[in-house]
Amino acid sequence: MNQPMGDVLTFGIEEEFFVVDRRGHLSHAGDDVVDAAEAAGDDQGELQHELTRHQAEAATDVCRTHTEALRQLRSLRGDLDGAARRRGYRVLPAAAPLLFDPNPPVITPNPRYERMAEHFGATARTSLTCGCHVHVAIPDKETGVQVLNRIRPWLPALLTVTANSAISDGYDTGYCSWRYQQWSRWPSAGPPPRFASLDEYESIVDGWLRAGSILDRGMIYWDVRLSDKQPTLEFRIADVAAVPEDAVLLGVLARGLVATALADGAPAPHLSNEVLRAQMWRASREGVTGCCPHPKSGDLEPTKAVLDDLVELVAPALEAAGDLEFAREGTARLAAEGGGADRQRRRFAERERAEDVVDLLTGD
Template sequence: MNEQTGEVLTFGIEEEFFVVDRHGHLSQAGDDVVDAAEAAADDQGELQHELTRSQAEAATDVCHTHTEALRQLRGLREDLARAARRRGVRLLPAGSPTLSEADPPRITPNPRYERMAVHFGATARTSLTCGCHVHVAIPGKETGIEVLNWVRPWLPALLTVTANSAVADGYDTGYCSWRYQQWSRWPSAGPPPRFASLDEYESIVDAWLRAGSILDRGMIYWDVRLSEKQPTLEFRIADVAAAPEEAVLLGVLARGLVATALADGGPPAPLPNEVLRAQLWRASREGVLGCCPHPKTGDLAPAKAVLEDLVALTSAALETAGDLEFAREGLARLASDGGGADRQRRRFAERQRAEDVVDLLTGS
């Protein structure tokens, strides 16, 4: 591709959260928490409403360094958590609701969300998930398609980094990212195919719109896509991270992949979408302490080894951005202690109580 100019690519991170009551069940206070936190927050980042009234979203500004991104994520999380505490509720960073719920939460009173709820029925009301989205700057959409094709094989490895939904609906699901399985119920979700051109990308989106399988371009839910609002490639593969450090680790790895592709990463691997979908299933099941298909061979390897190879592949870009040591240290912690899903599973195993997992994730 050879589009890299030597400048460090900017990036941004979005995080979705559940708002739960003191017992750990979904609360309807999400809108109130967002409004209160927004009124009290400083001018860094943005707080947003989500599909249901049991959720809240935070988004950083455009960031140049991992230090900047980490500072903003910590601040945004604390703004939301403080506003939640004042209302007797808690902020839950989990990919799926931890406890079993008798009724689905109410839809946020927004015309677009209400239309989605009617059109998609139970998919909209019961596919309750919270993800982490990373935006990385790209020179243009045509180049973005080339980069998208190149990064596709690394999506399973990226999924393992923040996998954080092992305990859901009150039990151990057997998956590290149960959110990924739930999210895949949307008709436009899942891994994108390898595109021959931007025209092919657009033709698929147009066909979805004509079929009514999406209502607008904001519902392009591929695991990595061209952003509709910013000149970025948007990675949508991940669970919301248990800790902001893990979200930023995901961010710098995504940025490193994009920068490496732009600096002439070579031709993309000829990976059929059916194979990639199966590889993502495996990654969602096993997480960072399990096995993950290696992009170079397709064979299973320890996820931590695959991630080490990702860092080796992108080391020049990571070093240029000042991210190399941060990435190495973050991966070493994951290899030693596991990720959010592993911590959930260990806590749940102590007493078989999902409420203990809520306490762990909310810090209470």
């Protein structure tokens, strides 16, 4: 289990976006924008289709440094935005739709997506959200399960870093991450339990498959899961970030947690899933400028203090990867300026027009 702290782990980041028209309403142009951006972009990263035609996805290559990840995210966002604007659309980095749309989303014409929509009905058609996923390299799946057990208590703090869905359907939801509440309706979503072994992890997945609550292993929607396609631990907890700097901050904190867990031989803490689920609810409501349960006590503390303690906990891993200054500056910036949800609320409060929030997030 123990891995030297000096071994820098690779990581990668995936971001989902809405493709909207000039007014900010969801468009059906996601597939066209992805195809056009792929044709015009460079060779770094990857652009992908998503569940609905209102969305587009960007994924970095495997990265070793935060500067590399940041450069790729900026480039991928620019490629998508350029392709969208040439066609009269905009790419919106928001985790929930800002404007109300009475029509159900249009499912991307893909056999798997169409089967999901048929099987899960309104859950698939109304859980319209955009997330940010971070992959961090692990030696093997058995080790990955042990790491997952160790990092579970820090999931609420990680959720606050990119919380970016306060405004949805034209009103203030009262949550900083409304996406997390919406996404939790999927039967396999939410915080993972503390696993006794990889066999227990697999037995739960097998039970889901037998029950038909997932159709394939790609629908394991725990906040953190073992990736089936890569030797990574995949953090699926977060909203798509308002700015790429927040996404990379999430990435380096996740990598720091994994590296610290690999180097630490202490037993995984005992934290019931019922309590962790409640802590996740609180974090999704409060975001970076509110309060968050502290992993060591379970008591509410200012999120700034919890994130500061997280950075100090993983500081040796951050320093080994060249991330420590970036992480400290990023958490200080969030504490001073707020995150995506706070930006949304400030703009919405001016005239109570979600269209203004669209303009803010798209840079118009």
